[in-house]
Amino acid sequence: MIRNYLKVALKVLSRRKFFTFISLFGIGITLMVLLVATAMLDYVFAARTPEVHADRMLGVYQLTMQGKDDTETAPPGYAFLDRYVRPMAKLPSVERVALVSGAQTAVSYLNGRKIQSALRRADGEFWRVLAFDFVEGGPYTVADDEAGRFVAVISETTRERFFGGQPAVGRTIEADGQRFRVVGVVRDVPVLRFSSSADLWVPVTTAKTSAYKEEWLSGFYALILARSHADLPQVKAEFQSRLREAEKHLPDPKTFQHLYTGADTLFEGAARMFLPAGGAVADPGARLRAALLALMLGFMLLPTINLVNINLSRILDRASEIGVRRAFGASSRTLAGQLLIENLVLTLIGAAVGLILALGVLRAFNVSGLIPQTHFELNFRIFFYGLAIAVFFGLFSGVYPAWRMSKLHPVQALRGRSA
C-alpha cells in the first residue's frame, strides 16, 4: 500500500511541476534557515572542545542584585564566587570548580604594530574543568595562580600573530603592559564558546589590582564540573541554598536585599543572559526553548499556509481519484493517511533540498570568516533535527487538507466536486 502511495505521490508532484517547484522552494528555504540556525545553536551549546563535559557542567554566568529601588544584573564578581561557589568543590557530587573572567580586550605592541587580543584571567582549575587541545606545552597550575606567576597559555592564532607560527613556549608575550611567559599553546576556540574562548589566558592573580577580590558584581564566571549528569539537579539545589546564605551577607544590604541567579548549563546560561530579567528567572532554559520553538513555528507558518493551499487545490484536482478510492473501500482515515504520506514525501524531498542549501550556506559562513575561529558543520545530530523538523512540517501542513479530503463525500467526489 505504502509503495502505491509513494508512486502516486511522486506522480502527483510531477503532474504540476510549477506548484511542486514553488512548494519545494518554500520548504527548502525554510528548512535551510532552520538547519543553519540549528547548526549554529549546536555549535554553541553542544559538548565539544574545550567543553567536552558540557553534559555535566554548570556555570554561574550572571548575578542579579535586587533592592526596593534598584536592580543590578551583571556577571558575578570574584568575591561572591570565591566565597559561595568555589567551596562547592568539596561536595561529593562536585568534581571541580573553576573561576574565570569574561574576555577583555588586551592591547599589545609588536614592532610598532598594535595588536588587540581577547584575554581571560582564569585560575588553575580552569584547565582541569575544560579540556583544551594543547598543540605545544601545557596549562599553568593552581600553584602558578596562587603564586601570582606571570605565565600564559595562548591560542594558535596568537602564536601566529606574535611569533610567526614558531614555537612559543618559554618565550615572552606582552599584553596590557604586562609580560607573561608562554607555557602552552592551544588550538583556537571559537568566540561562540562564551565561557572559554580567548586569545590568551593568564592567572587571575596577575590582575593589576586586587580590587576584584572584593567585588560581588564584575566580570567573572564560575564553572562547576559535577561528577555525573545525574548530579546536576542536586548541584543546582545546593547552589540555590548557598545563594540564600549569601543574601544574608550582601555588601550593601541597604541598597540590595535579594540575589537571583542559577547554576546553569551552557544553554540555560545563554538564556539567562539574553532574556529580559533573566537573572530572576527560575528556569531560563525552558523559556528560551519555548521562545525558539515559537520562532520556529512562526517562521514555518508562511510556507505551511502555502502548502496547505496547494494541497487543498490538489484535492479538487484529484476528486475523481478520491471518489474511486472511497468506492473501492478506502475509509476516511485511510485516505487521510494517504495524503499525509504524500505530503511527507514532498517535505522530505524539500528537506533534502534544504540540507544541500544549508551545507552551501554553512560552507560560505566558514570561508567568509564572519565569525572568527568558527567552523560550522552538519553532523548526524543536526541531520536528525532537520529530519524531525521536516516530518513535523509535513504533518503540520498536511493535517487540515487530509481532514478535508477525508470528509469529501464519495458521490460528490466522483462528480468531480471538492465540497
Place this chain on the structure above:
Amino acid sequence: MIHLQQVSKLYRTDRVETTALDNINLEIGKGEFVSVMGPSGCGKSTLLNLMGLLDEPSSGRVALDGKAIDRYGDRALSRVRNERIGFIFQQFHLVPDLSVADNVEIPLLYRRMSNRERRKAALAALDRVGLGSRTHHFPTQLSGGQQQRVAIARAIVGRPNILLADEPTGNLDSQMGDEIMGILEDLNQKEGTTIVMVTHDPRMADKTHRVVRLFDGRQVQ
C-alpha cells in the same frame, strides 16, 4: 440480496428541496442481472449510489443480505464496499497517474495482501477482460473501450458478488458497448455475479433479466 424498503432521497439546498427518489421498494436477488432505465435526472444514479453504500437514504431502509446498513460506520461501510461490491462508471474514473495494473490493484490496497498476491490478482483480472498485454500502459494510452475494460477488471479484481455499473457503455460506440456487455453477461452467467446496470440503451437492457424503470424518482415498473 439487495433490499430497498420505502427508500426516499431528498437533496436540500437553502432554497430548494429536490426529491431524487420517492418511496422505492426494490429487491435484487442473488445472481440477477437487472437494468435500471429512465430519463436523465430520474434518480437512476442515486439509486445505484444507495445500493453501493456510497450514499444514505433520507428515509427508508437499505439492507444487504438481510442486514440493514443504516447503523454501519464509515469503516464498516468501507469494508463492505471493498469486499462485496464492485463499481463500473460511465466516465471510467481511472487514475491517470497509475499504470493499468496499478489501477486494477486499487481495491486490493485496502485488504491485507502481499504485493505479489495483489499483482497476481490484478493480472488475472486483466486477462479476464482481454487486456493482459497492456498492464504497463497508462489509461491515456488506451481507447475508451479498453479503459472501460480496465475499469471492469478493477471492479472484479476483489471478486465481489455485486457489480454496480453506471452506464458502462454510455461513452462507447456500439461495437465496444457490445464487447463490454459481453463481459458483464459472462461474469453474471459463469460466476453468478449479481449485476445492477444503469442504462439508456434499450438494446443493452434487453440483454438483462429484468428492467426497473424510474420516472421522476418513482419506480414505474
